Amino acid sequence: MKLARVVGTVVSxxxxxxxxxxxLLLCDLVEPSGEASxxxxxxxxxxxxxxxxxxxxxxxxxxxRQIVGEKHGPLRTVVVGIVDEVAGPAxxxxxxxxxxxxxxxxxxxxxxxxxKAAGPASAIAPGTRRSRTSRRASAG
Amino acid sequence: xQLARVIGTVVATVKAPGxxxxxxxxxxxxxxxxxxxxxxxxxxxxxxxxxxxxxxxxxxxxEAAEAMVDRFVPVDHAIVxxxxxxxxxxxxxx
Numbered sequence: 001m002k003l004a005r006v007v008g009t010v011v012s013x014x015x016x017x018x019x020x021x022x023x024l025l026l027c028d029l030v031e032p033s034g035e036a037s038x039x040x041x042x043x044x045x046x047x048x049x050x051x052x053x054x055x056x057x058x059x060x061x062x063x064x065r066q067i068v069g070e071k072h073g074p075l076r077t078v079v080v081g082i083v084d085e086v087a088g089p090a091x092x093x094x095x096x097x098x099x100x101x102x103x104x105x106x107x108x109x110x111x112x113x114x115x116k117a118a119g120p121a122s123a124i125a126p127g128t129r130r131s132r133t134s135r136r137a138s139a140g
Numbered sequence: 141x142q143l144a145r146v147i148g149t150v151v152a153t154v155k156a157p158g159x160x161x162x163x164x165x166x167x168x169x170x171x172x173x174x175x176x177x178x179x180x181x182x183x184x185x186x187x188x189x190x191x192x193x194x195x196x197x198x199x200x201x202x203e204a205a206e207a208m209v210d211r212f213v214p215v216d217h218a219i220v221x222x223x224x225x226x227x228x229x230x231x232x233x234x
Contacts, residue, residue, distance in 0.1 A: 006229065007228065008172070008227055008228045008229050009226075009227045009229070010143075010221075010223055010225075010226055011223070011224040011225040012197070012221040012222060012223055012224055013222070013224055014187050014189050014221065014222040015187065015220060015221030016186055016187065016221060019221060024141075024197075024221075026172055026226060026228075028172070040142075040171070041141065041142070042141035042142065042143065042197050043141070051229035052229060061201070061202055061203040061206065072206055072211060073203075073206055074186065074199045074203045074204065074206045074207030074218060074220045075203065076141070076199055076201070076203040077141055077199075
């Protein structure tokens, strides 16, 4: 599985039937430290991942189809988890700040949301606050 | 899955069994900023609608054959969707 950050959505009308009714997320692959590693994947969401969130991506077809409950179809890449925290030496290898450098996704974002960006829980709106949190975290 | 741009077609009269009726297109894989990345590949058109210049997404490996009507065809890249829009998420790292 791979670590990635949700940076966008792919809108598509004409597609293979297995993608009907499923959200396609554009995800930047990231290092354990949270830095982008250069690559990206388009993945089908199975966990309700939102914008800017650090996620776990599974890039293997048989497992992916098992998760969505389909036997066949060109589905290979799925978001299978939302990462709360990456701990250990790998997560701080490149980070400057000490304790706060841990990559937080969900828990850290919780306290602030009502102030701004109280928009719909769509894949697009919540990203603003999530990534602001991430930036704040990495800034120390 | 990766973003790609359709840049051509391939016509082959002599081909492996199973490829009859399969539309073969040349696609250029793209970065998420829609810049060309790597070499172009020949992909089967599983949506039957991809045209020249169109932005599509492709799937590679075994799943490419899964996209076809007959799932046991010698295909390793397939176009599985046509992109209407790639919507960046503000502050999401772009």
